[in-house]
Amino acid sequence: xxxxxxxxxxxxxxxxxxxxxxxxxxxxxxxxxxxxxxxxxxxxxxxxxxxxxxxxxxxxxxxxxxxxxxxxxxxxxxxxxxxxxxxxxxxxxxxxxxxxxxxxxxxxxxxxxxxxxxxxxxxxxxxxxxxxxxxxxxxxxxxxxxxxxxxxxxxxxxxxxxxxxxxxxxxxxxxxxxxxxxxxxxxxxxxxxxxxxxxxxxxxxxxxxxxxxxxxxxxxxxxxxxxxxxxxxxxxxxxxxxxxxxxxxxxxxxxxxxxxxxxxxxxxxxxxxxxxxxxxxxxxxxxxxxxxxxxxxxxxxxxxxxxxxxxxxxxxxxxxxxxx
Ligand SMILES: [Zn+2]
Numbered sequence: 001x002x003x004x005x006x007x008x009x010x011x012x013x014x015x016x017x018x019x020x021x022x023x024x025x026x027x028x029x030x031x032x033x034x035x036x037x038x039x040x041x042x043x044x045x046x047x048x049x050x051x052x053x054x055x056x057x058x059x060x061x062x063x064x065x066x067x068x069x070x071x072x073x074x075x076x077x078x079x080x081x082x083x084x085x086x087x088x089x090x091x092x093x094x095x096x097x098x099x100x101x102x103x104x105x106x107x108x109x110x111x112x113x114x115x116x117x118x119x120x121x122x123x124x125x126x127x128x129x130x131x132x133x134x135x136x137x138x139x140x141x142x143x144x145x146x147x148x149x150x151x152x153x154x155x156x157x158x159x160x161x162x163x164x165x166x167x168x169x170x171x172x173x174x175x176x177x178x179x180x181x182x183x184x185x186x187x188x189x190x191x192x193x194x195x196x197x198x199x200x201x202x203x204x205x206x207x208x209x210x211x212x213x214x215x216x217x218x219x220x221x222x223x224x225x226x227x228x229x230x231x232x233x234x235x236x237x238x239x240x241x242x243x244x245x246x247x248x249x250x251x252x253x254x255x256x257x258x259x260x261x262x263x264x265x266x267x268x269x270x271x272x273x274x275x276x277x278x279x280x281x282x283x284x285x286x287x288x289x290x291x292x293x294x295x296x297x298x299x300x301x302x303x304x305x306x307x308x309x310x311x312x313x314x315x316x317x318x319x320x321x322x323x324x
Contacts (some may be wrong), residue, residue, distance in 0.1 A: 013305035030291040045132035070110035112251040114211035117236035136196035218254025
C-alpha cells in the first residue's frame with residue numbers, strides 16, 4: 001500500500017517545476033550520503049553510492065535551489081523560513097576526507113560527518129560491510145558449504161545484506177570458512193577515517209557528530225542499550241573533537257526510539273540536535289530533525305521532486321509529522 005502514494009508522487013513530480021515545489025513551505029532540507037567513490041567498493045553492496053561527477057552534479061543542483069548552511073544555523077534559527085540545506089555523511093568512511101571534503105571546500109558547502117566510535121581508526125567493521133564482503137565472495141565464487149552454513153543459521157544469500165548485528169558472529173564464522181579476513185581488510189584497505197583525519201575535517205570547518213558505537217538496529221535493542229550507544233559515542237566525539245554542537249544521527253532509522261528518549265538526550269545535555277532518516281518530514285520533537293536519503297536508485301532530480309510531492313500529499317492528510 002505504501003508504494004502507491006510514492007508512485008503517484010513520482011508521476012505528479014514529473015509535471016511540476018522545482019520552483020513550484022521547493023519554494024513552498026516545507027521542513028528543512030537535510031540530504032545525507034555515506035560515501036562517494038569512482039571505484040567499486042566490495043564492502044559496500046548494501047546501498048548505492050555516487051561517483052565524483054554525479055556527486056558534484058547533485059551538489060550543483062542543491063546549490064541552484066537552496067542556500068548551504070552549517071549545522072549551527074538550526075540551533076540559532078529554529079523557525080527560519082529560508083530555503084536552506086545542510087549536508088551530512090554517515091559511517092565515517094575515508095572517502096569523506098579524501099574525496100568529499102575537497103569538493104565541499106571548493107564549492108563552499110558546509111557539512112556534518114557522523115562517525116561511529118567503534119569503527120574510527122579501523123578498529124572494527126560494520127556488520128553490513130562484513131555481509132557485503134561475504135556476498136561479493138559468494139557471487140564471484142559460489143561455495144556450497146558456505147550456503148549450507150547460512151541455511152543452518154536461518155540466513156540466505158539473498159537476505160545476507162540485511163543481517164543484524166546480533167548475528168555478527170555468524171558472519172565472522174562464515175568469513176573464516178570463505179577465507180576472508182576482516183582484520184586484514186581493515187588493516188590493508190583502511191575503509192574508515194582515522195582520528196587524525198577526523199580532527200583535520202574539524203579544523204577545515206566541518207561539524208563532527210556521532211552515529212553510535214557499533215551501528216546496531218535500534219528497533220531491536222532495549223532503551224537502556226540505545227541510550228548507551230548514543231551517550232558513549234557522543235562522549236567519544238566530544239572528548240576527541242570538541243564540537244560546538246553535539247549532534248547524533250541514528251543509524252539506519254529512528255524507528256523504535258521513544259519520544260521520551262529523544263527528550264532525555266536534550267534535557268540531560270547529551271545532544272543538542274539528533275537526526276532521523278525519514279525523508280522530508282516535520283518531527284514532533286523540536287530538537288530532532290529528519291534527513292533525506294539522497295543515495296537512492298533512479299533519477300536523482302525526479303526522486304527529489306517526488307519526495308516534495310509526497311510530503312505535500314502527507315501534509316494534506318495531516319501525516320507530515322513523525323510521531324515517536
Ligand atoms: Zn550508518
